[in-house]
Amino acid sequence: MGSGQSRDKFHCNRYLEGQGPPSLLQQANGELSPSHREVGGAQPEGQMTWVVLHRDLPGFPEDNTLQISYIFPDGVQTDKHPHPGQPFAGLRLCAYLPDNHEGKKVLKLLDKAFNQQLLFTITTDTNGEDVVTTASIPLKTQAEGRSTLDGYPDHDYLKTVRKLLKDKGVE
Secondary structure, X not given: OOOOOOOOOOOOOOOOOOOOOOOHHHHHOOOXXXXXXXXXXXXXXXXXXXXXXXXXXXXXXXXXXXXXXXEEOOEEOOOOOOOXXXXXXXXXXXXXXXXXXXXXXXXXXXXXXXXXXXXXXXXXXXXXXXXXXXXXXXXXXXXXXXXXXXXXXXXXXXXXXXXXXXXXXXX
């Protein structure tokens, strides 16, 4: 993280102070609270980039790590969003994949889903503010093994996310 970026604005290694997207398990089982249900399903304008980190993820000791950065600036909702003309809070989020054959396949699929505007949406959080959050495709936002829901090790994640992307028509 660059020295000019505030940790309060960059959410690579934590969810939005406990108010981030639903866990992988909740998303896979369709267990979403009313505050996290997709309202519009339309992804705002944003950017997706990735780099290779020369360190491994728990459960993938032989592989480097792919760090994916998603950046959505604050903005004003359009007609495709739940509250046109109203402001929404942007998002800076990092996700992680192992840098191996399967991880690279998933990265390509996530890139395709991002370009099809399927990965993020605008929802109203528990404070009543409209924010950018993940849609129905779970992302691993913890590189360390703090939780298998948000981080590694999770040997089923690549298979699970590929299935969920396939269900959305991303192959």
